[in-house]
Amino acid sequence: MEKVAIVTGTSSGIGFETTLALAKEGYFTYATMRDTTKSDEIKEIAKKENLKINILELDVDDENSVKTAIAHILDQKQRIDVLINNAGWGLWGCVEDVSVDEFKEQFETNFFSIIRLIQEVAPTMRKQGSGAIVNVSSVVGRIGFPASPAYISSKFALEGLSESLRFEFAPFGVDVIIIEPGVIKTNFMKNMKMAKKSESDTVYKDITTKVVSGVKMMSEMGTPPKEVANTIVKAIKDKNPLPRYVVGNDASMFLEARKSKTDIEFENYLKKELYGE
């Protein structure tokens, strides 16, 4: 039986590479993106390498778009084996500088959209008695620091959601897997937005600038997105997938430090690592 995978946010980066990796593993892969004019490169590779990749429009923020895309896939294939919730973006700005509407916009893509997608595909996976849902979180799904609280809390929320789901879906044979990349070399940094108030002369200007430049420096040495894609493929092939897979030496280093230090020691360590204080 041909296995079917869906990936969100495949116009670049991790989603792009994961689509190729899944298709190379033999999955019929739906490469979904909100702007299908960005699909030329992936289409060209699929053609050259004879990969079963189907481009499909899907804006994860739009309920109709999600419903239409999943209905289309079920109409064509009658099954869904893997859902990779990858689409996401980041927002800079300290809590006082980020409006509630801006927080909501961040959560819409990075958190609520994932609930939307899971609710659309879960009935099919439960009926099949099999399936895997992979949620692309981040090392910042377990570590907080200043100047990006909207993004960080959206990933913390995703971790909580995923942990709960593992219990709920296990009796139906559906796996839930969290992927925690460190800094990955993609368009992510370039696509990060700045909260409106952060662009004005706020009391948080200094700390925001320091963190942004610290993270940007780290991103120069980021891990290639192919490593995340390979980890995702390995995770879904594991007989009993673990709750979490960490990708990148930076992520492993931060999480090891988190484990071995007290909360206060870890805060001091992060200040030094991120902005040399």
Ligand SMILES: NC(=O)c1ccc[n+]([C@@H]2O[C@H](COP(=O)([O-])OP(=O)(O)OC[C@H]3O[C@@H](n4cnc5c(N)ncnc54)[C@H](OP(=O)(O)O)[C@@H]3O)[C@@H](O)[C@H]2O)c1
């Ligand atoms: N890069 C990192 O350092 C890093 C680290 C940890 C976790 N992550 C996570 O990895 C995931 C992928 O990011 P990336 O690094 O590959 O960055 P990226 O190259 O910027 O890719 C993000 C993808 O998400 C898509 N997207 C954004 N909003 C969307 C929406 N409403 N509907 C559909 N697609 C949407 C983008 O599409 P458009 O081209 O249309 O904007 C793009 O295809 C994100 O969830 C991110 O939080 C990244």
